[in-house]
Amino acid sequence: MKTITKLYIGLGILAVLTPLGLLIPDHFKAGTAWGEWGVDEIKELVGYVPKKLEKLSELWKAPLPDYAFKGWEEKGMAHLSFAYIVSAVVGICIIAAITMLIGKLLAKREN
Amino acid sequence: MHIPDGYLGPATSGFFYAVMLPVWIFASRIVKKALKAKQVPLLGIGAAFSFVIMMFNVPIPGGTTGHAVGGVLVAILLGPWAACIAVTVALVIQALLFGDGGVTAIGANCFNMAFVLVFAGYYAYRLMTVKTPINSNWRAIAAGIAAYIGINIAAFCAGLEFGMQPLFHRTVTGQALYCPYGLKISVPAMMGEHLLVFGWVEAIVTALVIKYLQKQDPALLEVMKEAQS
Numbered sequence: 001m002k003t004i005t006k007l008y009i010g011l012g013i014l015a016v017l018t019p020l021g022l023l024i025p026d027h028f029k030a031g032t033a034w035g036e037w038g039v040d041e042i043k044e045l046v047g048y049v050p051k052k053l054e055k056l057s058e059l060w061k062a063p064l065p066d067y068a069f070k071g072w073e074e075k076g077m078a079h080l081s082f083a084y085i086v087s088a089v090v091g092i093c094i095i096a097a098i099t100m101l102i103g104k105l106l107a108k109r110e111n
Numbered sequence: 112m113h114i115p116d117g118y119l120g121p122a123t124s125g126f127f128y129a130v131m132l133p134v135w136i137f138a139s140r141i142v143k144k145a146l147k148a149k150q151v152p153l154l155g156i157g158a159a160f161s162f163v164i165m166m167f168n169v170p171i172p173g174g175t176t177g178h179a180v181g182g183v184l185v186a187i188l189l190g191p192w193a194a195c196i197a198v199t200v201a202l203v204i205q206a207l208l209f210g211d212g213g214v215t216a217i218g219a220n221c222f223n224m225a226f227v228l229v230f231a232g233y234y235a236y237r238l239m240t241v242k243t244p245i246n247s248n249w250r251a252i253a254a255g256i257a258a259y260i261g262i263n264i265a266a267f268c269a270g271l272e273f274g275m276q277p278l279f280h281r282t283v284t285g286q287a288l289y290c291p292y293g294l295k296i297s298v299p300a301m302m303g304e305h306l307l308v309f310g311w312v313e314a315i316v317t318a319l320v321i322k323y324l325q326k327q328d329p330a331l332l333e334v335m336k337e338a339q340s
Binding site: 008020029050053056059096102 | 177
């Protein structure tokens with residue numbers, strides 16, 4: 001089998017395994033990454049919400065916020081894991097496609 | 112290490128966009144010269160790998176989480192400029208589609224993870240493997256060490272960027288406007304967790320993939336010899 005094919009399969013396996021990146025931190029009660037807290041968490045940590053931070057944090061509404069579907073936040077780990085895998089597959093496809101498009105536009109034709 | 116919107120003031124956000132713009136232009140010029148058509152699929156896979164490996168959050172029990180980036184691995188296979196483009200695409204999509212990392216912080220996040228991490232790791236690897244045969248175990252180990260170095264220098268930069276904000280932006284009453292933590296907290300926090308935990312994750316992932324590719328397709332590890340002087 002060609003290496004590229006094997007690497008694609010590897011990416012697929014990784015995509016299916018991504019919920020581990022959700023479930024293991026949950027199991028060990030590990031919270032948000034340092035410096036990536038939401039407004040509520042900041043309030044808890046420092047006692048107030050920095051004014052401009054509060055305003056700017058609303059700036060962008062991502063379609064799949066935190067690799068989940070909107071409104072699914074309270075649905076539990078099984079749902080979140082499913083959304084996480086979907087996000088991984090969507091992300092892999094879009095990122096690979098865009099990068100290869102850029103690569104194709106730039107790369108030398110010969111060889 | 113994905114700085115969200117609101118943590119950096121406009122000066123910092125703007126500064127890093129301004130730094131990255133020429134880097135991106137230069138990267139596309141170099142890639143235009145060095146990247147071969149047959150390497151394009153690998154570039155796509157590299158970007159996708161970097162994206163998906165960042166989804167594997169690793170916990171510090173009772174504490175924070177973090178993850179590998181995979182940028183040094185891509186740089187070893189395709190050169191640092193191509194890796195810069197690959198990780199940039201991953202970071203931009205993470206910000207726009209998943210809200211992971213701020214839109215205003217794309218410049219800073221790309222500086223840390225697509226530029227500093229990639230180049231520091233790549234040159235560390237090159238220095239450690241000048242005369243190393245392609246199939247040597249040392250290559251995989253050196254790749255791991257290089258990845259550890261790369262992600263930790265990137266974490267240091269992120270710590271500086273976070274920690275500088277209270278110096279620049281405060282209300283008259285002393286409340287922070289953006290990131291509330293200063294350098295004395297942000298730098299040790301970012302460095303500590305990456306030196307102790309996440310750096311090792313990056314090192315192991317990188318070393319394992321290089322080890323696998325040495326067996327599977329050693330030619331991939333030679334590619335950059337001709338493309339990079």
